[in-house]
Amino acid sequence: xxxxxxxxxxxxxxxxxxxxxxxxxxxxxxxxxxxxxxxxxxxxxxxxxxxxxxxxxxxxxxxxxxxxxxxxxxxxxxxxxxxxxxxxxxxxxxxxxxxxxxxxxxxxxxxxxxxxxxxxxxxxxxxxxxxxxxxxxxxxxxxxxxxxxxxxxxxxxxxxxxxxxxxxxxxxxxxxxxxxxxxxxxxxxxxxxxxxxxxxxxxxxxxxxxxxxxxxxxxxxxxxxxxxxxxxxxxxxxxxxxxxxxxxxxxxxxxxxxxxxxxxxxxxxxxxxxxxxxxxxxxxxxxxxxxxxxxxxxxxxxxxxxxxxxxxxxxxxxxxxxxxxxxxxxxxxxxxx
Amino acid sequence: xxxxxxxxxxxxxxxxxxxxxxxxxxxxxxxxxxxxxxxxxxxxxxxxxxxxxxxxxxxxxxxxxxxxxxxxxxxxxxxxxxxxxxxxxxxxxxxxxxxxxxxxxxxxxxxxxxxxxxxxxxxxxxxxxxxxxxxxxxxxxxxxxxxxxxxxxxxxxxxxxxxxxxxxxxxxxxxxxxxxxxxxxxxxxxxxxxxxxxxxxxxxxxxxxxxxxxxxxxxxxxxxxxxxxxxxxxxxxxxxxxxxxxxxxxxxxxxxxxxxxxxxxxxxxxxxxxxxxxxxxxxxxxxxxxxxxxxxxxxxxxxxxxxxxxxxxxxxxxxx
Numbered sequence: 001x002x003x004x005x006x007x008x009x010x011x012x013x014x015x016x017x018x019x020x021x022x023x024x025x026x027x028x029x030x031x032x033x034x035x036x037x038x039x040x041x042x043x044x045x046x047x048x049x050x051x052x053x054x055x056x057x058x059x060x061x062x063x064x065x066x067x068x069x070x071x072x073x074x075x076x077x078x079x080x081x082x083x084x085x086x087x088x089x090x091x092x093x094x095x096x097x098x099x100x101x102x103x104x105x106x107x108x109x110x111x112x113x114x115x116x117x118x119x120x121x122x123x124x125x126x127x128x129x130x131x132x133x134x135x136x137x138x139x140x141x142x143x144x145x146x147x148x149x150x151x152x153x154x155x156x157x158x159x160x161x162x163x164x165x166x167x168x169x170x171x172x173x174x175x176x177x178x179x180x181x182x183x184x185x186x187x188x189x190x191x192x193x194x195x196x197x198x199x200x201x202x203x204x205x206x207x208x209x210x211x212x213x214x215x216x217x218x219x220x221x222x223x224x225x226x227x228x229x230x231x232x233x234x235x236x237x238x239x240x241x242x243x244x245x246x247x248x249x250x251x252x253x254x255x256x257x258x259x260x261x262x263x264x265x266x267x268x269x270x271x272x273x274x275x276x277x278x279x280x281x282x283x284x285x286x287x288x289x290x291x292x293x294x295x296x297x298x299x300x301x302x303x304x305x306x307x308x309x310x311x312x313x314x315x316x317x318x319x320x321x322x323x324x325x326x327x328x329x330x331x332x333x334x335x336x337x
Numbered sequence: 338x339x340x341x342x343x344x345x346x347x348x349x350x351x352x353x354x355x356x357x358x359x360x361x362x363x364x365x366x367x368x369x370x371x372x373x374x375x376x377x378x379x380x381x382x383x384x385x386x387x388x389x390x391x392x393x394x395x396x397x398x399x400x401x402x403x404x405x406x407x408x409x410x411x412x413x414x415x416x417x418x419x420x421x422x423x424x425x426x427x428x429x430x431x432x433x434x435x436x437x438x439x440x441x442x443x444x445x446x447x448x449x450x451x452x453x454x455x456x457x458x459x460x461x462x463x464x465x466x467x468x469x470x471x472x473x474x475x476x477x478x479x480x481x482x483x484x485x486x487x488x489x490x491x492x493x494x495x496x497x498x499x500x501x502x503x504x505x506x507x508x509x510x511x512x513x514x515x516x517x518x519x520x521x522x523x524x525x526x527x528x529x530x531x532x533x534x535x536x537x538x539x540x541x542x543x544x545x546x547x548x549x550x551x552x553x554x555x556x557x558x559x560x561x562x563x564x565x566x567x568x569x570x571x572x573x574x575x576x577x578x579x580x581x582x583x584x585x586x587x588x589x590x591x592x593x594x595x596x597x598x599x600x601x602x603x604x605x606x607x608x609x610x611x612x613x614x615x616x617x618x619x620x621x622x623x624x625x626x627x628x629x630x631x632x633x634x635x636x637x638x639x640x641x642x643x644x645x646x647x648x649x650x651x652x653x654x655x656x657x
Contacts, residue, residue, distance in 0.1 A: 076545050103551035116542040120564045126543075129560075130550040179546065 016219050017073070017187055018049040022082035024065075024072050028292065041291050042068040043079070044243035047318065048326075050187070055213065055220040057234030057251070059227055059266065061288055065243040066223045067111075070189040073221070074106050075099060086187070104134055107180035111192040113172035117164040123175050124150075124160025130183045149178040152215075153208060170201035174208065181212065190222045194229060206233055227270050231255060236324075239263050242299045243291055245318060249325040259321065259332045261304050298330065306331050360644040367640020373633035377626075381442035388436040389424070406436040407598035418618055428605075428619055429612055437600040438622055444601035445630070448516055449582040455520035457574045460527025461566065465558050467528065468535030479532070482525045490522055494584070498593045508599040515594055519581055527573050534566040568645035575638030579631035586627055602627050 023046075025039035042065045050056045060066050072079040075091060084091050091102055110116035117126055124146050131142045147157035153174040164172060173193060180188055190209065194202040210233060212218060224230045230237055231251060238248040239262065247260040258264050265282040272279065284303045289295055295302050301311035310330050318328040361367055380387060388406065416427040418434075425434040467478035497518050505511035538544060538561070547557050563570075586603030588594030595601040605623040612619055 071545070074549055076548055100551045103549060106549075108546070108549045110542040110546065112542055116546055118543040118561050118565070120567075121560070129547060129552065133551045133556070176546070179550075183550070 014051045015049045016052045016087060017221075018083075018085045019073060020047050020083040020085070022046045022069065022072055022084065023080045024068050024077060025080045038292050041243050041294060043072060044294070045082075046240075046243075046245050048238060048245060048248055050219055050221060051235075052186075052219055053213070053217050054235040055222050055233055057230035057237040058221060058223045058240060059225060059230050059237065060240035062225060063288060063291070064240045065291070066225075066240055067191055069240070070108070070191050070221060070223050074103075074108055074189055076108070101134075104130075104183045105186045106189070107183060107185040107187070108189040108191060109173075109176050109180050109193045111195055113169045113176060113196060116176050117172055119164055122161050122163055123167070126164075127160070127175065127179045127182055130179065134183065136183075145182055146178075149182045150175075152181065152212065153178045170197055170204060173197060173201075173205050177205075177208065177212070181216075184216070185218070187219045187221070190220055192223055192225065195224065195226070202229070209233065227266060239266065242288060242294055244299055244328065245326075246300065246329070247325075247327050248318075253322075253325055257325075259325070259327045260300075260329050261306050261331070262300050265305075298328070357644045361640050364640035364643055366636040367643075370633035370636030370640065373629060374637060377442055377630055377633070378446060380439055381446050384436075384439035384443060388439045389433055406432060406440040406600045425622060426616075426618060429608060429616070434619070434622055437605055438602070438626060441600040441602045441605055441623065442626065444512060444595050444599065445582050445585060445603070445627070448512060448519070448585040448595075448601075449578040449630075452516045452519040452523060452581040452585075453574050453577045455516065456523035456577065457527045457570055459520060460524035460529075461531045461563060461570055463524065464528040464531030464533075465535050465562050465566070468532035469539055469554065469558055469562060471536075471539075475532070478528070482528050485522065485525050488522070490584075491587070493522065494518060494588060495591065495593050498588060508596065512595055512599075515585065515588070519584060523577065523581070526577075527570060530569050530573055531563075531566050534569055535562045538562055538565050568642070571645060572638050572642040575634050575641060579634045582627060582630060586623075 022043055023041075024043040025041055027036040028038045028040060029035065030037045044065075046065075046069060048056070058066050058069070068077060071077040072082075073084050075084075075094075079092060082092065086102065086106065089102070091099060094102065117123065121129075124143075127146045127149055128142050131137060131145060136142070137145060143160075146160055150157055150159060155171065155174060155178070159167075164175070167175065173196075177193075193209070194205050197205060206229065209220070213220065220233075222230065222233055234251050236248065236250050237254045239246050239254075239260065241262050247254065247258070247263045249257075254263065255267070258267050261282075262284075265284050268279065268282045282305065286303055289299070289302065295312070297310070297312040297314055298304070298307070298316050301307040304311065308330065314330070316328045316330045318326050320326050321332060361371075412431065414427060414429055414431045416431075418424065418426040420426055425438070428434055428437070463478055463482075467475045498515060501511070501514040501518065505514055535558075544557060544561060547561060552560075582602070585594050585601065586606065589601050589603030590606050592604075592607060595604050597604055597607075602623040606620060609620040
């Protein structure tokens with residue numbers, strides 16, 4: 001089965017990860033018998049691919065499903081349906097025993113540096129955990145690998161014996177990166193790795209991630225809610241709204257020629273560090289609707305400044321309107337056939 | 338390099354254990370409790386050396402110079418404290434009270450510590466599994482826990498220990514049966530406690546990090562859940578030790594725990610009712626031992642809770 005997958009995708013050989021129609025519904029239980037009363041549609045049919053060695057930025061408001069998407073890809077959350085192919089192999093259907101060796105290739109860096117390290121484990125042991133689990137090297141070799149990883153992220157080997165509470169937020173984030181790196185993964189999901197950090201530390205960590213990418217040829221899925229950060233690090237950018245992907249394009253294309261009205265609104269919210277520049281802000285009406293009961297048709301239509309009748313009735317397809325530029329919007333599709 | 342300048346701000350090397358000890362030391366009462374408990378434990382361990390030897394020929398059945406808390410001496414009943422050879426006097430059948438207290442400490446402390454070890458371990462395992470897996474497993478485990486908690490403990494203990502009494506070949510086996518019964522009905526509190534802690538730990542990102550690294554559930558529970566739940570477990574354990582010593586005393590007092598002539602602090606109190614006015618010290622000594630042991634363990638529990646409190650640690654971090 002997996003052989004077919006590899007052959008089928010050989011034409012697009014540079015694709016590392018391909019996500020197809022990924023869906024994650026969280027059941028909402030209630031009442032006396034804890035019956036399922038509704039579903040939160042956190043991720044609702046998302047498809048995209050990530051090329052080897054590139055960084056795909058993923059932006060969207062809080063609660064739009066970015067984090068759920070990132071974790072479903074790694075099966076830290078079991079998706080409801082859909083496929084995730086890593087180097088052609090579908091990892092959603094894998095049994096736990098098959099999945100374990102795959103985990104070496106796919107790692108994750110977390111948002112909160114204060115909860116991502118076990119407070120009772122010295123950081124050296126935290127970093128070595130992956131090596132122990134996958135039975136890599138002798139004890140001495142592992143120690144060496146840990147010290148090597150610490151140095152790569154800009155910490156001292158002596159730090160291995162210390163506990164997480166002895167480090168600052170930025171240092172902890174680098175420890176988290178070292179833990180992900182030590183298994184020499186190909187793909188890393190960066191789940192808002194700098195959102196919890198001071199601006200001065202943010203750039204340190206971003207530059208570290210870039211340097212490591214160059215050094216080891218890493219592929220990143222970089223989740224963020226800050227467009228400036230995404231612009232800084234991404235090769236391509238995807239925009240999510242309420243569990244759906246609404247636009248996906250290369251960084252230059254997306255920032256020069258944003259097509260989806262939601263992307264336009266996001267762009268207009270980026271502060272420009274020049275008081276003389278005047279720009280029209282697109283202020284969205286209302287709040288993000290509940291993913292429990294998303295709007296009919298295009299999910300963005302109640303807040304969309306250019307919505308027409310069809311938007312509330314039919315869900316727009318995620319179409320490739322120009323090479324490498326996908327948009328899900330009736331207005332764009334009709335304007336640019 | 339600016340990357341390294343941050344490291345200068347980190348604390349001096351200090352292991353977790355040293356930090357805990359440092360904070361524990363500051364707690365005066367806890368330290369007092371620890372010292373008192375150590376004295377009791379040492380006294381129990383070295384009972385054969387500390388107890389006065391039985392004078393040759395004093396006992397019709399046992400002859401020798403070994404201390405023997407069961408040696409009966411009908412001539413010397415109810416000797417007052419301070420009598421030569423019997424510092425704390427003798428009881429209603431002429432047994433040396435100090436000997437009985439020392440050997441009784443062995444039984445009481447053994448029951449208290451072993452029952453605590455057993456019930457905390459079982460409770461921790463059940464609680465960790467229940468909290469970590471959640472769902473149906475959690476529901477079943479917690480309903481069973483609730484059910485066990487509703488059972489009236491004392492009548493059940495009385496019935497079970499009476500049933501087990503006939504099957505125990507030796508006094509020691511009987512004590513172990515008693516411990517098993519206490520564990521079987523004592524794990525619920527710690528199970529609930531650990532479940533609560535694990536429920537919150539499960540949502541922390543380090544749990545997901547371990548999963549992403551490929552860690553098995555067993556590894557995550559043993560390496561990450563239980564070590565982080567150790568603080569409430571230890572605190573609960575210190576309270577439980579005192580509780581079990583009292584339950585043992587209560588059962589023995591009612592005649593269903595440790596059977597005479599084997600001394601325990603509880604069964605030393607049993608016969609005292611009849612001699613309350615004739616020789617009140619008979620009640621005072623074992624009562625005082627139980628009281629001081631439970632008190633010292635509770636003091637220690639207070640100190641340990643403070644020493645292991647994560648907020649104490651976050652205070653240190655708060656500045657950074």
